[in-house]
Amino acid sequence: MILSGLEIKKLIGKEIFINPFSPDQLNPNSYNLKLHHELLVYEDAVLDMKKNNPVRKLTIPEEGLVLEPHKLYLGRTVETIKSEFYVPKLEGRSSIGRLGIVVHLTAGLGNIGSTGHWTLEITCVQPVRIYPNVAICQIYFHEIKGDYVSYISDKYHHEDIQPSQIFQELMKA
Numbered sequence: 097m098i099l100s101g102l103e104i105k106k107l108i109g110k111e112i113f114i115n116p117f118s119p120d121q122l123n124p125n126s127y128n129l130k131l132h133h134e135l136l137v138y139e140d141a142v143l144d145m146k147k148n149n150p151v152r153k154l155t156i157p158e159e160g161l162v163l164e165p166h167k168l169y170l171g172r173t174v175e176t177i178k179s180e181f182y183v184p185k186l187e188g189r190s191s192i193g194r195l196g197i198v199v200h201l202t203a204g205l206g207n208i209g210s211t212g213h214w215t216l217e218i219t220c221v222q223p224v225r226i227y228p229n230v231a232i233c234q235i236y237f238h239e240i241k242g243d244y245v246s247y248i249s250d251k252y253h254h255e256d257i258q259p260s261q262i263f264q265e266l267m268k269a
Contacts, residue, residue: 097238097239098125098236098237098238099125099182099236099237099238099239100124100125101122101123101124101125101126101127104122104126104127104237105119105122107181107182111179111180111181111182112177112178112179112181112182112237113176113177113178113179113211114127114175114176114177114235115175115176116174116175117175121231123234125236126187126234126235126236127234127235127236128189128231128233128234129173129174129175129177129186129214129231129232129233129234129235130173130174130175130229130230130231130232131156131171131172131173131174131216131226131227131228131229131230131232132171132172132173132174132213132228132229132257133155133156133228133229134153134154134155134156134171134172134256134257135153135154135155135156135161135169135170135171135218135257136151136152136153136154136169136170136171136257136259137151137152137154137167137168137169137170138150138151138152138168138259139151139152143260144263145260145262145263145266146263146266146267147263148259148261148263149259149260151170151259154169156226156227156228157228158227158228160225160226160227161225161226161227162223162224162225162226163197163218163219163220163223163224163225163226164220164223165219165220165221165222165223166219167219168201168217168218168219169217169218169219170215170216170217170218170257170258170259171215171216171218171232171257172213172214172215172216172256172257173213173214173216173232173233174213174229175213176211176212176213177206177211177212177213177214177235178209178210178211178212179208179209179237180208180209180246181208181240182208182237182238182239182240183205183206183207183208183237183238183239183240184206184210184235184236184237185204185205185206185235185236185237185238186199186200186203186204186205186206186214186233186234186235187199187200187204187233187234187235187236188200188232188233188234189231189232189233189234192232192233195220195224196220196221196222196224197218197219197220197224197226197232198217198218198219198220198221199216199217199218199232199233200216200217200218200233201217201219202217203215203217207246207247208240208244208246208247209246209247209248210247213257214233214235215257215258216232216233
């Protein structure tokens with residue numbers, strides 16, 4: 097079951113933590129998250145899953161930054177999210193999608209107990225200017241059924257944008 101916006105608001109600071117929280121970003125069954133002003137782009141034209149691929153940091157100025165098609169931009173939310181009681185799910189906003197911006201390619205499902213900023217995998221189908229602090233995506237919360245173990249990995253628990261860490265798993269294999 098998905099929590100309503102009013103239920104999310106009621107649980108803020110108790111079972112759901114969104115920092116900073118603003119009632120203006122609340123929707124009927126989700127909460128809008130804003131885009132931070134920094135992005136990462138991979139430096140190499142070909143990425144290798146078994147390597148820590150180098151990245152370059154970009155800053156989105158107040159006057160905006162034009163995203164290029166066929167390029168992956170890693171961003172993050174301004175807000176940090178945490179819940180030990182509900183499973184967070186991230187989706188793009190329809191207003192953003194209608195501009196041809198894809199906010200997350202595959203990683204929309206969060207783990208119960210994880211905490212931090214969400215890294216966004218941003219692409220676009222045509223050039224489009226984006227701005228910092230725009231409400232770019234939305235998060236909603238599912239109830240979980242049955243016993244579970246909270247997320248305990250620190251692989252992606254950082255304040256900064258996190259590029260892929262799959263190489264760590266492949267090095268162990």
